[in-house]
Amino acid sequence: MFEKLEFIDVSFEYEGRKILDNFNLEITRGEKVAIVGSSGEGKTTFIKLVLKYISPHKGKILVNGKPLSEFEEWYKILGVLSQRAHIFNRTLRDNLLIANPNATEKEMYRALELAGLKKFMQNRDLDTVLGSDGGNISGGERTRIALARLLLREPEIVILDEPLEGVDKLVEKEVINNIRDFVKDKTLILISHRFSILSLTDEFAVLENGKIVERGKYHEHSQDSLLKRFFKAEQELTEKFRKGDSI
Numbered sequence: 001m002f003e004k005l006e007f008i009d010v011s012f013e014y015e016g017r018k019i020l021d022n023f024n025l026e027i028t029r030g031e032k033v034a035i036v037g038s039s040g041e042g043k044t045t046f047i048k049l050v051l052k053y054i055s056p057h058k059g060k061i062l063v064n065g066k067p068l069s070e071f072e073e074w075y076k077i078l079g080v081l082s083q084r085a086h087i088f089n090r091t092l093r094d095n096l097l098i099a100n101p102n103a104t105e106k107e108m109y110r111a112l113e114l115a116g117l118k119k120f121m122q123n124r125d126l127d128t129v130l131g132s133d134g135g136n137i138s139g140g141e142r143t144r145i146a147l148a149r150l151l152l153r154e155p156e157i158v159i160l161d162e163p164l165e166g167v168d169k170l171v172e173k174e175v176i177n178n179i180r181d182f183v184k185d186k187t188l189i190l191i192s193h194r195f196s197i198l199s200l201t202d203e204f205a206v207l208e209n210g211k212i213v214e215r216g217k218y219h220e221h222s223q224d225s226l227l228k229r230f231f232k233a234e235q236e237l238t239e240k241f242r243k244g245d246s247i
């Protein structure tokens, strides 16, 4: 059973350029943490390390006190939703059964509905072929099919990497609420630029210059906290954009 994930003095570099630099972070069972940071600060790099796609150049990543590299059950207890989710050139059914080979049709339709695909399913069924790397579907539909896949599993830890990419505002709220139900008793690590989805987490950790420079609970953070400044900057940019100013 998952108890604790620890990054201890982890450094990672791309071509000699340090992305994570003595990075420390601890996430314990049941915690829901958003990793917040500007573009290019290393959020995806952190997720790649968690997923074992890459290994640290220095430092340790431990799960329940043991090296992550030796934790064989890791992918079984992990559920990931990322914008880069792979869609196979098979039927929708096949794409969902990858997540859970025992899922019934009823469960699959339910997961698709919870993922905000009710309208999409109006003129399709589970035998719809999705095309080469999801060539027959839109980016937002790809994300939601990947979400339906996640909802068919019961992972202990959920990793959401920009989970609403391409999902329009009309279904966003409903999808967020369904994700909230799903992660209720799970550990959650989230990366997103959308304020709305950060409401899924209780805590944030700000990543800057390769380190977590601030961590706390939303309701406790002060007016001049980095989180506040970060959001303010993002909000100002969004406002400017809306007004058509050049940015």
Ligand SMILES: Nc1ncnc2c1ncn2[C@@H]1O[C@H](COP(=O)(O)OP(=O)(O)OP(=O)(O)O)[C@@H](O)[C@H]1O
Pocket (backbone or CB within 6 Å): 014, 015, 019, 037, 038, 039, 040, 041, 042, 043, 044, 045, 046
């Ligand atoms: N394969 C790679 N080779 C070289 N540099 C890379 C590679 N992948 C990422 N980088 C660089 O590492 C830095 C961190 O990238 P990362 O994707 O982790 O940032 P991020 O915080 O997730 O950004 P964003 O919010 O824009 O997705 C960036 O400057 C990026 O250009």
